Amino acid sequence: MGEAVTTFPFSAIVGQDSLKEALLLAAVDRSIGGVLAFGDRGTGKSTVIRALASLLSGDGARVVDLPLGATEDRIVGALDLEAALVRGEKKFQSGLLADADQGFLYIDEVNLLEDHLVDILLDVAASGENVVEREGLSVRHPARFVLVGSGNPEEGELRPQLLDRFGLAVDIRTPTNIAERIEIVRRRDAFERDPDSFVELWRSEDDAIAVRVRRARAQLDSTATPDDILEQVAKLCIALGTDGLRAELTLMRAARAKAALSGDAEVTIQHVRDVAPAALRHRLRKDALDDTDAAVRVERSISETLGP
Amino acid sequence: MLLQQETEGDRPTEHQGIAVWRIAKLVAALLAVDPHALGGLSLRAQPGPARDAWRRYFLHLLPDDPAIVNAPSGIDPSALTGGLDIAATLASGRPCIQKGLLPLANEGVLIVKMAERLSVGAATAIAGAQDMGVAVVERDSFSQRWPACICVVLEDEGIADDERPPDMLLERVAFTIDLSPVSLRDLKSSDPDREFIDVERITAARRSLEDIKTSDEMETALSEVGLKTGDASLRSFQFVLRTARVLAALTNREEVDWSIAQTATMLVYGIKIGDDAAVTPQETEPDERSQPQSVDNAPDNHPSASPENGGDRDSAENHDSEQYADQQLGQRREEFLESIIAAINSGAVTLSIPNAERCRQRSSLASDGKAGATTRSTRNGRPRGTRGGDPRTGGRLDILATMRSAAPWRKLREAPRAPMLLRVYPSDIRLKRFDQKTGASVIFVVDASGSAALHRLGEAKGAVERLLQACYTRRDMVSVIVFRGYSADVVLRPTRSLLRARRALAAAPGGGGTPLAMALGEAFKLSKDEIAKGRDPLIVMLSDGRGNIDLSGSPGRAQAEADEQSMAQLIAKENINVIFFDTGRRPSARAETLSHQLRARYSPLPYADSRQIADVVANEVQSRRHVTKH
Secondary structure, eight states, X not given: OOTTSOOOOGGGOOSOHHHHXXXXXXXXXGGGOEEEEEEOTTSOXXXXXXXXXXXXXXXXXXXXXXXXXXXXXXXXXXXXHHIIIIIOOOOEEOOHHHHTTTSEEEEETGGGSOHHHHHXXXXXXXXXXXXXXXXXXXXXXXXXXXXXXXXXXXXXXXXXXXXXXXXXXXXXOXXXXXXXXXXXXXXXXXXXXXXXXXXXXXXXXXXXXXXXXXXXXXXXXXXXXXXXXXXXHHXXXXXXXXXXXXXXXXXXXXXXXXXXXXXXXXXXXXXXXXXXXXXXXXXXXXXXXXXXXXXXXXHHHXXXXXXX | OHHHHHTOTTOOHHHHHHHHHHHHHHHXXXXXXXXXXXXXXXXXXXXXXXXXXXXXXXHHHOTTOOOEEEEOTTOOHHHHHEEEOHHHHHHHSSOOEEEOHHHHTTTEEEEETTGGGOOHHHHHHHHHHHHHXXXXXXXXXXEEEEEOOEEEEEEEOOOSTTOSXXXXXXXXXXXXXXXXXXXXHHHHHTTHHHHHSOHHHHHHHHHHGGGOBOOHHHHHHHHHHHHHHTOOOHHHHHHHHHHHHHHHHHTTOSBOOHHHHHHHHHHHHOBOOSSGGGTOSOOOOHHHHHSOOOTTTGGGGHHHHHHHTTTOOGGGSOTTHHHHHTSOHHHHHHHXXXXXXXXXXXXXXXXXXXXXXXXXXXXXXOOOOOHHHHHHHHHHOEEEEEEEOOGGGTOEXXXXXXXXXXXXXXXXXXXXXXXOSOOOOGGGOEEEEEEEEOOEEEEEEEEOOSTTHHHHHHHHHHHHHHHHHHOTTTTOEEEEEEXXXXXXXXXXXXXXXXXXXXXXXXXXXXXXXXXXXXXXXXXXXXHHHHHHTTOEEEEEEEEOOOOOBOTTSOBOXXXXXXXXXXHHHHHHHTTOEEEEEEOSSXXXXXXXXXXXXXXXXXXXXTTOOHHHHHHHHHHHHHXXXXXXXO
């Protein structure tokens, strides 16, 4: 993250509720996997994600930016050249994956990332470990991060393997509500005029959200998931024909995180309904001839399976 | 090209040039007042006096002598953000970082040459700086942040419609101006402007900018403009508000009024609204108003207008304003919006190409616009790490990787008599590795005439989607030409985006005559474009081959057939690959003859089936693919 830059406060973001919630859920239960925000340009996707960084900064969970121009040596880490040349030491200079351990790894325009870098991410995300074998170095270190990506589908599709890594996916549309549009621009304007006072203005609300996340995290293990809920989750996934167990697992975890975030002791069917679109929309088998928006298909299945 | 639409009828073209030039100068002044918040502009012009004059004018308006940095064409992303300083690194024997052009342009202007050929990587680096005001380096062992608050001038030398700067950057600049109609005489004609706007004026406007008021009514109206034009982007809305404020500051107003709002809308969304008021911040001469002319003449009054009439706000509105002055603001807003809708409906876009291009793109979704980007990556291949080897074989040396591989042996190799920082043995040499792919470009040419049109379109659409889903990693492009009635149109320019394809094909119409010759002509043109961009075209025809409209658009089988033949010869001469799916109920001799002339692979397919089409095409593409690993 650019530490020198003041970031827009999370709580001051107008709208974007689905993205905000998805990020908070992922912050509560990191095992949900990552969050993908795909949609229109200029909607402030990256603003929301960068705002999360400052919100969570108190917890030591970092949001590490992986720019598209990053090279492999900076991502996985490499021999520290300066140490080697100047002091003759064989030292490992860690990369962004090490920085992101226990935190978030954010890639803007993730669908434009070079293929060989995507390969690295897939490998490390699956194993939770970064293995470096280069330049006479043999290093392995944990790299458990929540992958957060954003992008515009008009630039190109995402590789299905990478898509599958994201636990939750949200679709971002440009708001068309006039009052909302004006409020967004006014707040951006106020922020740009005087970032520090603006951040101060929203600090208590940001703090309140951070406390909620922390509480939810602490409560997560004791949040019960009744058997009938598990059954409903399975039913829904079968109805939608999602591939593999990952869909069920993610849906279950997201619902539990949602319950914890709402301060509820037990997962209810409402929690499942709330998180199902984000957890499942990107896992539906693609049907080239069916134009129906994935989220709509999920909604339809929800009302068919779980009742209206 | 939009300007041609504009010059229909009796309007003399010379006025066009003056009008564009005045607008370009007004935009220069706006950017000079608020360079960072307005993001910059995209300036379409071939190299020449108009572009040079604009740049001179813009730069001389900038107070405080800011940094002006030129980014050459084909710039590498690392040169923009910063990266390894090779000379310093080799001289000192330790990795040295070099500041990129973005941080060097901090608080100043970055001029991007041939921005239409910018790579995606470079565009992302610039976009990042525009969003965060920071240049981020995560490469060559460096992790660094530098402030990079910039204003970007995208010099666009594109000629074809789809040769333009990446959408990612067009979205982040407030204005797009096309200088092509500006002649030498136009440049001279507008001298009085300079008396009006100068550095002092800009500096004064900067000071008063933050005090400019915008009524709720006005904000609401401007917010609606975007929704009405189809450019709902929040950035455009932010730009139009900002532009209105800057205009007000520049013309000594205390708040944004309706004439200002109109001008701002015109500049940002590229919509010509109603009469003169659209272009002029202020109007003065009543006699000018009586002329029924529009934008073309309008700028004549703007510059001289402002200084002396700064306080005379009422006259700034067009002559209707008195009538509405006492009436409710709501009505004024209605009227404002109606004028915009009327302008859009009358097809009266634009003087600059701007963001109207965005609107058009959103509605028609015809253009892709990353010509240069793709070209570069196809030519140079995609970086894929490094390998050992001999640089004399033509590979590109990876200095850092080479030093890394030599570094561990430093002590062992140290020669007591000739101490050296680092001894590099041939075995240490590392070369950059690229995957070079000849990207394929599949051009579907779909016969949408006659009764089977809808079925054929549906299957073609299915095939396009299947292909796009299958080829996301291979960087292939797909485009679609549809022909029916009396024309053949490129409804989907080469794209990789499934989303874009879906939208474009959803709207494709069907029925009518069969202008097969025109379709072949369009396919030929598009193929040549693609070859120029370094891609390998493959034309996929879906037709029964029964053309009955000739190249001139007249019905008649004989001429149509002759024209088809000559188009087929053109295509065959260029060795462009063609697959001809004969979709007639029975295979026809005519389709087969045409395939023969095209040197096409002929395949009768009475029940055009998307899966079958996609499979055949995918196999063809696969078999033609050259993957070279250096």
